[in-house]
Amino acid sequence: MPDVAGVARSYPFSPPDRLNLDPLYAELRRVEPLTRVRLPFGEEVWLATRYADVRTVLGDARFSRAASVGRDEPRLTPRQIEGGILSMDPPEHTRLRRLVAKAFTARRVEQLRPRTRQIVDELIDAMVAAGPPVDLVEHFATPLPIQVICELLGVPFADRHLFHVWSEAIVSTTSLSPEQIQKYLDNLYGYIGELVQQRRREPTDDPICAMVQARDEHRDRFTEQEVVQLAAGLLAAGHETTVTQLPNFAYVLLTHPEQLAWLRAEPARVPTAIEELMRYVPLGVASAFARYATEDIEVGGVLVRAGEPVIGSLSSANRDETVFADPDRLDLGRETNPHIGFGHGVHHCLGAQLARMELQVGIGTLITRLPQLRIAVPEPELTWKSGMIVRGLARMPVAW
Amino acid sequence: MSTGWRVEVDAGRCIGSGGCVGMAPGHFRLESGLAVPIAVVVEPTDAVIDAAESCPVEAITVRGGDDALIAPA
Numbered sequence: 169m170p171d172v173a174g175v176a177r178s179y180p181f182s183p184p185d186r187l188n189l190d191p192l193y194a195e196l197r198r199v200e201p202l203t204r205v206r207l208p209f210g211e212e213v214w215l216a217t218r219y220a221d222v223r224t225v226l227g228d229a230r231f232s233r234a235a236s237v238g239r240d241e242p243r244l245t246p247r248q249i250e251g252g253i254l255s256m257d258p259p260e261h262t263r264l265r266r267l268v269a270k271a272f273t274a275r276r277v278e279q280l281r282p283r284t285r286q287i288v289d290e291l292i293d294a295m296v297a298a299g300p301p302v303d304l305v306e307h308f309a310t311p312l313p314i315q316v317i318c319e320l321l322g323v324p325f326a327d328r329h330l331f332h333v334w335s336e337a338i339v340s341t342t343s344l345s346p347e348q349i350q351k352y353l354d355n356l357y358g359y360i361g362e363l364v365q366q367r368r369r370e371p372t373d374d375p376i377c378a379m380v381q382a383r384d385e386h387r388d389r390f391t392e393q394e395v396v397q398l399a400a401g402l403l404a405a406g407h408e409t410t411v412t413q414l415p416n417f418a419y420v421l422l423t424h425p426e427q428l429a430w431l432r433a434e435p436a437r438v439p440t441a442i443e444e445l446m447r448y449v450p451l452g453v454a455s456a457f458a459r460y461a462t463e464d465i466e467v468g469g470v471l472v473r474a475g476e477p478v479i480g481s482l483s484s485a486n487r488d489e490t491v492f493a494d495p496d497r498l499d500l501g502r503e504t505n506p507h508i509g510f511g512h513g514v515h516h517c518l519g520a521q522l523a524r525m526e527l528q529v530g531i532g533t534l535i536t537r538l539p540q541l542r543i544a545v546p547e548p549e550l551t552w553k554s555g556m557i558v559r560g561l562a563r564m565p566v567a568w
Numbered sequence: 569m570s571t572g573w574r575v576e577v578d579a580g581r582c583i584g585s586g587g588c589v590g591m592a593p594g595h596f597r598l599e600s601g602l603a604v605p606i607a608v609v610v611e612p613t614d615a616v617i618d619a620a621e622s623c624p625v626e627a628i629t630v631r632g633g634d635d636a637l638i639a640p641a
């Protein structure tokens with residue numbers, strides 16, 4: 169390995185190449201499961217690549233997110249992400265998470281399934297009416313999660329053009345200046361702050377209102393800023409994740425026609441297939457949100473010292489050959505699949521059940537209603553996102 | 569102990585997110601990827617309620633001495 173002792177590799181190891189994972193991860197899992205890396209910004213950090221080690225970093229209470237506050241966090245963007253639920257530890261984290269957890273349980277999400285089916289059907293109707301080719305990113309993958317989260321949160325869908333721009337800005341790596349990003353963020357917080365005030369005047373039955381009530385009943389427990397930031401985070405969270413995974417999953421299926429035929433033959437296989445796609449598609453270009461050791465802890469045979477940061481690669485963990493048989497092979501019927509595509513531990517994705525349901529309904533309906541679905545341009549002409557945060561298609565022209 | 573609470577995890581529902589272990593490390597641990605209560609009967613404490621209320625699949629139940637459901641509400 170081209171490793172000069174004591175020199176950190178730059179990370180991500182290589183620019184994103186479609187949905188392919190750099191082979192260096194597999195080599196690191198084998199020979200150097202904990203390695204030093206340097207992200208474009210922030211301090212040097214350990215990178216864990218094995219499944220068991222990544223779970224330890226994310227799940228062991230001796231690793232802290234709160235300790236990142238005030239440090240020069242390893243990151244992909246010039247601007248440091250401030251505060252929020254992802255920068256807290258229990259019990260502060262628990263206090264905030266409990267406030268919204270109820271709205272995102274499997275049971276609550278099931279109640280949204282019929283309405284989600286309706287939204288998906290309407291989007292496909294509109295695609296069919298427009299006629300091929302249609303950009304699946306713009307006309308399907310983007311409106312679907314945004315409409316669902318808007319309805320769930322009680323945010324006017326008509327305003328989506330506003331906060332779509334702001335949310336994109338939040339996860340853009342290099343295309344905007346820090347001042348510009350701050351301006352968009354202020355816009356987003358201002359917009360949400362306005363909604364919060366509105367809930368105060370006219371209470372409704374949605375999670376934002378529940379947050380407002382909790383805040384007003386227990387002023388000592390929540391700040392206005394926390395409530396606004398959390399609500400903004402919920403609105404923004406699906407923008408770069410579910411929006412990107414829907415076309416990614418469609419792309420993987422359309423480029424694995426035999427497996428797609430197997431899936432179409434029995435639509436009850438869709439939920440299992442979605443789990444495999446979550447495992448197989450390495451969404452994040454790099455991992456972020458480092459955890460800081462609060463005491464000396466051994467990880468992957470290395471003693472991590474108290475105060476040192478570690479990041480765990482979810483994509484690498486999901487390809488760990490000691491956990492997943494034939495890990496680089498897509499197997500839509502994979503039975504044992506404890507992937508960590510939604511993270512692990514206290515920060516395990518709050519929207520995981522919602523995202524799963526959207527992906528099941530979205531992908532399931534797409535492949536059944538459009539049996540001739542295909543990518544409308546030759547593969548080399550597909551355009552991929554060039555930013556460094558998530559892997560995904562910028563546009564996906566499809567025909568049927 | 570008659571005033572104790574009974575804590576159960578439904579193994580058929582648990583998705584092994586590890587949330588409960590992180591929130592209430594004294595009360596839950598992961599075994600073969602699934603959560604199990606460290607003690608089935610516990611002294612009343614907010615920690616187990618927090619965990620039951622936050623579990624994404626509502627796999628955790630907390631019951632009082634009279635078998636009444638305390639959490640999730």
Ligand code: HEM
Pocket residue numbers: 242243244245247249252338339397400401402404405406409451452453454455456457517557558
């Ligand atoms: C308004 C609140 C949010 C802000 C300001 C924000 C900001 C950012 C920024 C600046 C990055 C770049 C990371 C880096 O530099 O290392 C990032 C990445 C990311 N964010 Fe957010 N974010 C927000 C909400 C969320 C939420 C709630 C989620 C959960 C789904 C999320 C998921 C991600 C993911 C998956 C990445 C890519 C990093 C990785 O792959 O680990 N964001 N976010």
Ligand code: HEM
Pocket residue numbers: 226253254255265272401402403405406409410413451456457482509510511512514515516517518519520522523
């Ligand atoms: C396929 C879609 C999605 C993926 C792959 C995804 C992935 C993730 C991951 C990996 C984390 C953990 C980050 C870490 O621990 O460093 C996370 C956290 C989070 N996600 Fe998602 N996410 C998705 C969709 C959503 C949606 C739709 C929501 C909206 C409710 C959401 C809300 C959140 C929040 C609020 C957190 C922070 C939780 C906490 O700190 O306790 N995510 N997500």
Ligand code: SF4
Pocket residue numbers: 577581582583584585586587588589602603622623624625626627628
């Ligand atoms: S929080 Fe729920 S799903 Fe997660 S490990 Fe605990 S019991 Fe299982």
